[in-house]
Amino acid sequence: MNMQITKILNNNVVVVIDDQQREKVVMGRGIGFQKRPSERINSSGIEKEYALSSHELNGRLSELLSHMPLEVMATCDRIISLAQERLGKLQDSIYISLTDHCQFAIKRFQQNVLLPNPLLWDIQRLYPKEFQLGEEALTIIDKRLGVQLPER
Structure with missing residues (x-):
């Protein structure tokens, strides 16, 4: 094609x-x-x-990808594929929100800026499948990018 x-x-x-x-x-x-x-x-x-699904999402994704290393995007894509396998269909906006989240989490980590998550306990108990997926995502980021993000 x-x-x-x-x-x-x-x-x-x-x-x-x-x-x-x-x-x-x-x-x-x-x-x-x-x-x-x-x-x-x-x-x-x-x-x-x-x-x-929307021109607006395509534009936002384009802007995000223009400033992101290919390896980070490929890693996020792997995480999204895993999430779809486990959780089923996800909204298209996940490509923007998760990729943006990961990119800035990696930047903050590299700058030694650690932000505690005050909702960690609630997330673990209310969303156990999603939390487990998040832990697996941390392992994928570590293996592919060599960045060991904390759970926080």
Whole structure:
């Protein structure tokens, strides 16, 4: 499938229009390198694509991805896939909210800014499946990014 580039966010992330005229955000190593809007790309270089339900969400995701390392986004995508396996269908906005949350949690950790979670006890008891998933997400972040975020 060929896609036409509408916007280049960085070397690894571009916004495209597919053959069915749907706007998507696609990722892949170097997919936007030396490309220009209106050029066509082949889907073989695409590692991940996002077609969100609303134009507004696509715009917010595009903005977020333009400033995020590919490894962080790929890690968040793995966590979201795991969450979908365990919890079922999730809202499209999870791509924005979780990715943004992880990115800033990693930045705060790297700057030695630790924020306690005053709701930790409540979350553990009221949402045990989600809490367990969060613990697994911490392990995924550690293994993929080498960042050991605290439970807090």
